[in-house]
Amino acid sequence: MRQERKTGEALEDSLDNESRLRLIIDTTPALIYTARPDGYIDFFNQQCLKFLGLSFEEISGWGWTRTIHSDDIEALLAKWRAAIGTGDPFVHESRVRRADCKYRLMRHHNVALLDDQGKIVRWFGSSTDIDDQKRAEHRSAHDFRRKPTTRITASREPTSTFVASAKFSDRNLQF
Numbered sequence: 001m002r003q004e005r006k007t008g009e010a011l012e013d014s015l016d017n018e019s020r021l022r023l024i025i026d027t028t029p030a031l032i033y034t035a036r037p038d039g040y041i042d043f044f045n046q047q048c049l050k051f052l053g054l055s056f057e058e059i060s061g062w063g064w065t066r067t068i069h070s071d072d073i074e075a076l077l078a079k080w081r082a083a084i085g086t087g088d089p090f091v092h093e094s095r096v097r098r099a100d101c102k103y104r105l106m107r108h109h110n111v112a113l114l115d116d117q118g119k120i121v122r123w124f125g126s127s128t129d130i131d132d133q134k135r136a137e138h139r140s141a142h143d144f145r146r147k148p149t150t151r152i153t154a155s156r157e158p159t160s161t162f163v164a165s166a167k168f169s170d171r172n173l174q175f
Contacts, residue, residue, distance in 0.1 A: 033064075035110070035123035039084040048127075053099025069095035069103050076108075087112045087120050096127065104131040 025032055031048035035041045040061050052059060052067050059067065068076055072094035083090035090110040095103040110125035 031106070031127040033125050033127075035125065037084075037112075037120040037122065039080060039123065051098060051129075052096075067097045069097070071095075080110075083110065083112075084120075084123075087114060087118070090125070093130070104129050105134050106130065 026046040028045070029047065031051055032045040033041050033048060034043040041064055042060060044056060044059060044064075049056060049059075052064075054063075054067070057063075065073060065077065076092055076094045079092050080090055082088075089112075090108065092108050093105060094108065096106045098104055106127045107130045108125065108127045110123050112120045113122045113124065115121050
């Protein structure tokens with residue numbers, strides 16, 4: 001362990017700033033990309049290429065759109081084009097086809113770098129796999145709704161018992 005730390009530190013010390021930044025971008029567990037002001041994507045990190053199982057040439061520009069689920073692409077493009085027009089941050093969720101041809105729910109978040117006049121210079125974006133998180137939330141909500149009605153019993157005297165039935169829902173608490 002100590003030797004691995006020394007080796008890692010030596011490697012990090014030997015890298016110049018650009019190489020260090022490239023290493024960070026390519027090893028971060030997120031799909032990272034950049035785009036020109038018009039939305040044309042001109043960079044994908046290695047995690048992105050690996051996740052999609054496609055080459056840079058296949059997905060650069062607008063080629064990445066072929067990885068978006070057909071039911072999601074129209075809304076995603078409408079929102080992305082609106083963000084390109086205004087420079088507002090772009091946040092959207094869509095299903096993206098992974099290298100194994102399975103779709104995963106991803107959260108896309110792109111922000112514009114603006115010049116002094118407020119003109120878009122470049123877009124920086126990331127996409128994060130939220131599929132497992134959303135499935136867990138769905139299961140948790142489903143399990144909560146399926147739980148039996150809670151019964152509350154209170155007794156002051158052995159001969160008198162008060163029984164109330166509590167029904168829980170997402171919106172309100174009813175007795």
